[in-house]
Amino acid sequence: MTGLRRFLDRTAPVPVPERCELCATPVPGEHPHLVHVTERRLRCACGPCAFLFDNPGAGAGEYRRVPDRWLRDPSATGVDALDVPVGVVFLMRSSASGRMLACYPGPAGATESELPPTAWESGPGRGPLADELADDVEALLVRRDPPTSLLVPIDACYRLAGIARRTWHGFDGGTEARDAIEAFFADALARATVLPLERQP
Incomplete structure (x- = not known):
């Protein structure tokens, strides 16, 4: 077992999945983002949390959802x-x-x-x-x-x-x-x- 442990120690760590920064739900690689308008900082969001910010004024106007428009x-x-x-x-x-x-x-x-x-x-x-x-x-x-x-x-x-x-x-x-x-x-x-x-x- 001692000889095998050295291979286990070199195994690449399992990637930590990204999470919604509002509710901590894991999110896929392509996921919505919110912008904090005064700090101009992006935050990851899951679909349901991002949906809450679709309406102007949601969250006291501090956050806006990034649209998917090209x-x-x-x-x-x-x-x-x-x-x-x-x-x-x-x-x-x-x-x-x-x-x-x-x-x-x-x-x-x-x-x-x-x-x-x-x-x-x-x-x-x-x-x-x-x-x-x-x-x-x-x-x-x-x-x-x-x-x-x-x-x-x-x-x-x-x-x-x-x-x-x-x-x-x-x-x-x-x-x-x-x-x-x-x-x-x-x-x-x-x-x-x-x-x-x-x-x-």
């Missing part, structure tokens, strides 16, 4: 006008501060900065997706090359930031990061529906 602007309006130092950025509006924030996925995760109003108004802010954007829980995901403009759930953006952080090597990210980010965009474009014509300018 939209695409085929014209990618305003991508070139957005003066940012990187090729991928996601833009979100914080209801607590009233500001537009720009987050850049990279080796540190999501680097955040306030977006000047002129950069928003002359860039993606004049595109059709801007009118659809829900505060706190959705973001405009913009890529410069090839020009891409998507409205996506905010948890997807933080998943992209996690992908970049895990795979980034060197100054420009390297092949692994580029391939992983490209795969993320391929999946996002496959999920997204084109914004209906009647809602385009």
